[in-house]
């Protein structure tokens with residue numbers, strides 16, 4: 001989206017309409033204007049109403065740490081991962097007297113601090129409306145049944161409110177809440193003496209019963225009695241939301257980031273997303289297909305900066321700032337300028353030993369919006385020393401206590417770990433053998449255990465088979481010669497290994513058959529990089545559309561099209577450099 005992202009969360013607009021931010025009242029009414037507060041209070045016949053904005057996210061955790069806030073209810077967000085200065089967020093939560101969380105996933109970095117967990121329903125399990133960036137309200141319907149005792153957030157809120165003795169929470173279903181929401185949006189929304197004009201007006205949707213609510217078609221607000229069809233373009237009438245109907249330009253003075261790089265922290269850390277993960281990965285991290293694209297966190301940096309820091313592509317490095325540190329693998333592919341490094345925001349303590357970039361990010365915020373300086377933290381980078389690299393694939397979770405660094409990758413019938421360690425294996429003492437069996441909890445001396453060891457090269461490979469079915473395997477090496485993971489992963493789909501599989505097992509690839517299709521580029525159709533590059537080379541493909549026609553990649557959601565274009569250029573450059 002570049003610098004002009006309006007809003008990213010799919011229902012961020014919906015969140016604003018219902019007053020989901022600490023500095024707004026519901027229905028586009030604001031704090032700081034007594035008339036606004038009075039409108040909401042009167043509509044709700046509420047005995048009291050807050051007159052001041054609440055604490056914004058970063059301020060809230062400062063207040064928790066200082067003991068000024070003693071109870072917090074965290075709903076639908078994972079602040080231990082997504083807020084800056086993440087270790088301080090952990091510290092604040094561990095001091096807080098009461099931490100309640102509502103999430104749809106049990107094991108998250110934030111849930112680790114909860115005293116009370118309230119299991120919620122996810123979007124495919126619940127019923128309601130969402131609003132996207134073009135003000136279009138759409139019905140959202142459950143298409144999978146509720147798991148266990150999980151309940152919709154609105155039900156949880158209403159029940160807690162009722163138990164606390166508050167009135168006005170007796171809703172039987174979402175359409176009743178929507179009706180109240182629509183009535184508030186239209187309430188005193190006019191130019192009369194005691195009203196306040198708001199563009200957000202869905203008065204035309206007041207009084208929908210369950211049947212009409214269920215049948216609601218997507219439509220753009222405002223949707224009042226006057227605008228029955230919804231409004232595609234706002235402000236065509238040149239009526240804005242200020243009392244005088246006029247818009248305001250606000251001159252903003254540019255300001256440098258508060259923390260400048262220096263000798264100790266000479267590089268600028270930029271953070272953001274990768275294509276196939278969503279935020280803190282609680283959901284996307286569980287998809288085997290999505291993990292095929294980029295499976296580990298990384299530090300993208302210019303090759304010359306890497307040289308100056310003494311790190312090489314493929315090696316692990318530590319990124320440190322004044323606030324904290326994390327570890328990830330160095331790469332150069334992103335075209336970073338000198339002086340800047342990029343680390344994705346997604347990986348966290350559930351999926352990796354030490355990959356939470358939020359711990360490194362500085363907590364300075366914009367004074368007006370409260371938005372943190374997520375894209376600018378001075379950091380230093382140094383090599384993270386390990387003596388060996390490896391990976392394991394297993395049906396059960398291995399024992400990781402003796403492993404220095406790991407990342408977990410979700411497979412369809414297995415879990416994969418990328419591993420690295422600092423210990424030295426003593427070949428004379430069967431160290432590898434004992435270590436690998438402990439990793440998979442194997443005590444049985446008669447287990448079907450196949451192993452290969454090249455002591456002088458520091459290479460060890462082993463696999464555990466039960467009734468001809470692969471149970472686990474581990475590959476470690478002191479050199480950069482580990483096999484690709486794809487073929488081994490495919491063995492976990494089989495109920496029986498055939499003789500050829502067994503013979504090829506510790507090679508890590510099928511003898512004589514099949515080819516490595518490379519890391520996934522198109523997640524929709526599971527098309528690998530090598531397949532795409534071979535097609536481009538052999539058929540002389542020149543456009544992304546031609547690649548799609550040939551190997552299907554890019555033909556569904558289209559999010560890999562930029563990558564296809566890049567591969568076309570790279571393949572052409574490689575061809576030119578060899579002629």
Ligand SMILES: Nc1nc2c(c(=O)[nH]1)N[C@H]1C(S)=C(S)[C@@H](COP(=O)(O)OP(=O)(O)OC[C@H]3O[C@@H](n4cnc5c(=O)[nH]c(N)nc54)[C@H](O)[C@@H]3O)O[C@H]1N2
Nearest residue numbers: 001002003005007008009272273274275276277278279375
């Ligand atoms: N796959 C995926 N998509 C998502 C999300 C996700 O988690 N995963 N999250 C959604 C959400 S909630 C949001 S908010 C959006 C965010 O969407 P974007 O804001 O588009 O995404 P980011 O990756 O955070 O950063 C965008 C770019 O801004 C650049 N940048 C950093 N500093 C500067 C600067 O000073 N000037 C300029 N011009 N550019 C700069 C970064 O290098 C980066 O390439 O994405 C949404 N879409």
Ligand SMILES: Nc1nc2c(c(=O)[nH]1)N[C@H]1C(S)=C(S)[C@@H](COP(=O)(O)OP(=O)(O)OC[C@H]3O[C@@H](n4cnc5c(=O)[nH]c(N)nc54)[C@H](O)[C@@H]3O)O[C@H]1N2
Nearest residue numbers: 076077078082102103104120121122271272279280282374
């Ligand atoms: N360093 C750095 N940090 C960033 C950013 C950055 O660019 N750089 N970007 C920032 C931005 S723009 C954003 S939007 C944030 C996102 O940060 P978060 O909002 O903290 O990230 P999510 O992973 O989307 O968290 C959503 C949580 O709610 C749970 N959940 C999902 N659906 C439901 C539901 O229906 N009900 C309930 N109760 N829970 C549910 C999920 O399992 C997950 O734990 O990260 C911010 N942090």
Ligand SMILES: [Mo]
Nearest residue numbers: 007008009012
């Ligand atoms: Mo966002």
